[in-house]
Amino acid sequence: MARIDRFVCALRHVQDLVLLCLIVAALVAARDDSGGVDPRPAIGFHLGQSYGTAAAHLANGTVIELAKVDGSPAYRAFMQHELLRQQDSDLFAAPARTPATRAQLAWLLNEYLGFEDEAQVLAVMLRALRTASEEALGAEPLPATVVLGAPYMRAWQDEETSDRSIVARARRLAGLPHIQVQNMDPVYLAEAHAVLAANGQELCQHRRCYGPMLSEQDPFRREVIYLISLTDQSLYTSFQLATCYFLTPVGGRLGTINPDFGLRKQDHTSNRDGDFWHEFEEYVVARWVDHAADGDNYRGSYTVLLAGEGADDADFQRAVGKAMARIAVGSPDAERETGPPPRVSLLVSQDPSFAAARGVALWRRTMMDGKYCADFDEPAGWEEDEGDVYRDEL
Template sequence: MQECTIDRIRESPWNQKLIGHGQLDLQTADKLDPNLNITSTTAVDKSSQLQVPVQNKWMLDRQWMLDRLSSLSIYVHDAPGVGFDLTLSYGTASVKYYNGTVVEVAHVQGNPEYLDLMMRLSGDPRPHLNRTKKSLYDLIFSRFSLSDTTSWGAWWRWLNKVLGRPIKAYSDVEIISELLQQLQMAAEKEISQPFDRVAVATPDISSISQIVNAALSDLNLHTWVGDSVWYPERFSEADAVYAANGYGLCSNYQDLWECTDEFDSPAGTHVFFIFYSRHALYTSIIAPISGEALTRFNWDEAQLLDFELGLDHLLQTNGSQDALWSSLRSQLSDLPREYPFSLTHILVAGESVMYPRFLATLRNALAEIMPMSPLNLRTNIPGYTKSATVSKPVDLTFAASRGAALYARRRQEVQAHCTESSKCEAIQERERVHIPWKIDLR
C-alpha cells in the first residue's frame, strides 16, 4: 500500500470524499503560491467556514496545507465508529468512541417478514410465511422491485416511498432497510448527530451482502465493508465476535503491513462460533489467517443453520421437548466433529445463549467431542473448563455489533487505499487544538 499523497488521494473518489470533511479542497492546494502574502486579518477555511486568525500561520503555510490534504481530517479520524449486527432474527447497534468507550445502543427484533427473508436466504426448506394478497398493480410491477439490488431497484423503491406505499410490502431490500433504519435512528440519537458510514456484520449466507448494501444505499449510508481491496469485502458475525472478545487485534492497525507482521505465525487458528436466539441456531467455523481478525479473508469455513431449534420453539413444544433438546445437542457437535483441525477458540453470542439449559447442553456436546480440553483453548463461555482461558465478559447479545463498531472505529483512522505519513498525526493534533469543531459525519 502506497503512502498517501494528493495525487494518490485523487485516484480514490471514496478517499477524496472522506478527507473532504473539514478540509481545504484539492484545487486550493494546487493554486497555492509558495510566497503567499495574506493582507487581511482573517482567512476562511472553505469547508468549515471558520474565521481563522492570520497569526495562526500554520493554517496558511503552503506545505502544511499540502500535508493536510494528504491526511484524514479529525472530522473523520476522531468520529465515532458505528457498528450494526443483522442476525438471523434481530438486529443490534453499538457505537465505539475515539476514547475507547463502547455503548450498546439498540436491540431490535425482526418482524415476520425479516424472519421469512432470513429463512429463504439460508435455504430453509420449511414453507414460508403467507403474505397478504397482492393487487394487480403489484403483480404487474413486482419484477422491478422484489429482491432487486440494482440502481433501477433503488429508483423504484424511492418512487414507492414518494407515493406513500408501505415499505415492507415490496422487496427484500426494503425489509432489511426497515430494520437498519431503526438501528440508524437509535445510533444517531446516541451520538447526537447524523452519520453516513457503518460496518454491518451478518451471518455468512449467500446473497445477504448484496441486499444489505442496497438497503444501506437506500438509507444514504456507506459501508466500511467491501469499499477497498485491502479490507474485508464481507464481514461475518463470527469474525466480529472474535474481534469483540479481544482476539486477533493488531496494535498498529494504521499500517496494514505492520499489522500483518504482528501475526506472522504458522500456528493455525480455528474458531467455533455458536449463535443462539429465540428463533434460530447458527454455528460456524472460521480459520483466520495467522489468527488475525478483521482481514479480507475471514469468512466461514463451514456452517449450520436451524430455525426449528430456536429457544421459543423449544419452550413452546410440549411432548417433544426432550427430542428437540437432543437434536440441539447433536447440531452443536456436528461441525466440530467433522472439522479436520483442533479448535483453538469457542465463542458464543446471541440473546438466548445464556439460557441455563442451552449452556448445559452446549457443555455436554463439547465434552463429548473434546473429552480433553486443549491446553490453549480460549472461550467466552462462563465456567466452561478449568483449563480454558475465558475472555473478559462481553454482552453476548451485542457481541457482533461491538465487533463491527470496533472495526468501524479503526477504519475511521485509516485511509482506504494508502498509508498516511508520519506528519499526519501531528497535523491532526494541531487541528484538535486550534479548530473549535463538532463532528458531523455528513
C-alpha cells in the first residue's frame, strides 16, 4: 500500500511538472510567434484634464495624430471632481475585485430610475474623438483597436476589473466595441505612464515580452514621477512611483486639477508683473510639500515630467525650474529630519499635446503585434540579479 501511495505522489509531481512545462512553452511560443504584423492601426484615445486627443500607431511604426477635441465645461468639471474623490484611500491598495461597488450600485439605481449615466460625460468626448478619427483615417467604423488613457483616478480603482466600470460604460455609449486587454494590463492607461511610454521611458520590454513568470526585471524604481500637465484651461499634477508603463500605478496619489492655473487664466490675474507665475511656482512647491510630508512616501528622488499643450511655454518652464531648485534644497519640515536633499531631474515631453495619446497607441500596438517581442533580443550581459542594467532610466 505504501508503494502505491508513493507512486501516486510521484505521478502527481510529474503532472505538476508537465503542466508547468506546458505553461512555460506557451509563454515562450507566444513570445517567439512573429505571426506577422496586424495591418490595422492601433488607436489610442486619451481623456485629458481639459481636452481629448487621438493617435494611431500604424503597422509600419509610423505614429499619426488624429484629433484634438476641447472638453466642454461639464467635461472639465467632471474630470476635476473625479480626481478629488477617494484621495485618502490606501496608498498601495490594489484594484478590488468585489462583485458590486458603491459606484456600481449607484449606476444601477440611476439606470432603474431612468437618470442619465454619469459616464455620458466621457462618452460625449469619446464620440467626438471617434468621429474625428474616422474622418482622419477614412475608415468608418473604426477598427476594434481603440484603447483609452486618462489621468489616474483613485476613485475608479475599485471598478477597474468590471465590465460595468465607468470606462466600459462610456465606451459602449460612444459606440466603441469592447477591447480585451492583456490579463495584467489596466483597463485604461494612466496619463503619466502614457507620456513616459511616448518618450521611450519605463518600457520594460523584457518584462513585457517574457512576462512576470520568466522575467526578473524589477517593475519598480526608487523614483517618484511628479507629473505637471499644463493646458489652456487648467493645471494637472500627480505623484506616483516609477514603474513599467503598462502596469497600474503604485503610490498614485494627490492627483489634482486646478483651473486657476490654465495658460489662458494669466490674463485674468488681478496682480501683474509676473505674479501669476510666482503663484504658480508656490503651488508647484506646495504640492511637493504635501507629498514629502507623508512619511509613507518615498522622497529621495523625483523626476518632474512636463506635458500638456503649455509644456513648451518659456514662462512655464522657467517657473518650474525655480520650483525644482527649491525642492532640491531639501526638507519641507524643519522639525523633521528627512535625510539628504532629494535628487530632482526634469523631463519635458516631446510633442506634449499628443504625447499621452501616442503612448496609449503604442500600448495597443504591443498587444496586437507578435513582432514587437519577436524582434526583441536580451541585452548583452543580462543576468537575473541585474535588473537595473536593462530598466529604462530617466
